[in-house]
Amino acid sequence: MPSEPSKDLETFENPQPDRDYTIRIRVPEFTCLCPKTGQPDFATLHFEYVPDRLCVELKSLKLYVWSYRDEGAFHEAVTNRILDDLVRAIQPRFMRLTAEFNVRGGIYTTVVAEHLARNWTPHAPVTLP
Numbered sequence: 091m092p093s094e095p096s097k098d099l100e101t102f103e104n105p106q107p108d109r110d111y112t113i114r115i116r117v118p119e120f121t122c123l124c125p126k127t128g129q130p131d132f133a134t135l136h137f138e139y140v141p142d143r144l145c146v147e148l149k150s151l152k153l154y155v156w157s158y159r160d161e162g163a164f165h166e167a168v169t170n171r172i173l174d175d176l177v178r179a180i181q182p183r184f185m186r187l188t189a190e191f192n193v194r195g196g197i198y199t200t201v202v203a204e205h206l207a208r209n210w211t212p213h214a215p216v217t218l219p
Contacts, residue, residue: 125162
């Protein structure tokens with residue numbers, strides 16, 4: 091039986107909870123509908139996060155992203171909603187979602203939304219020669 095879209099985000103235990111490390115996920119096939127015209131909008135989603143206790147399971151993320159295919163949403167709203175849902179599911183130390191929407195009416199839109207856990211301070215960047 092084929093998979094179906096779902097708003098359920100599954101998680102698994104972070105295998106290295108004592109280490110800050112970054113997980114990057116790229117989803118090049120995000121689609122939703124323009125709430126004004128009903129026409130499809132296409133975007134590439136870039137997730138970057140520093141996990142705490144949990145990580146997001148990738149197949150559930152794929153089905154979650156698929157669940158937006160028939161929903162009307164402004165770019166700003168859908169980007170923030172996706173970030174909020176992921177933060178609620180995995181409670182990361184840090185998460186950034188960059189949504190790069192394809193051209194619509196001659197305009198490209200990129201929306202960047204971030205979450206920073208209150209009790210976490212990022213390490214200083216390391217600059218190598």
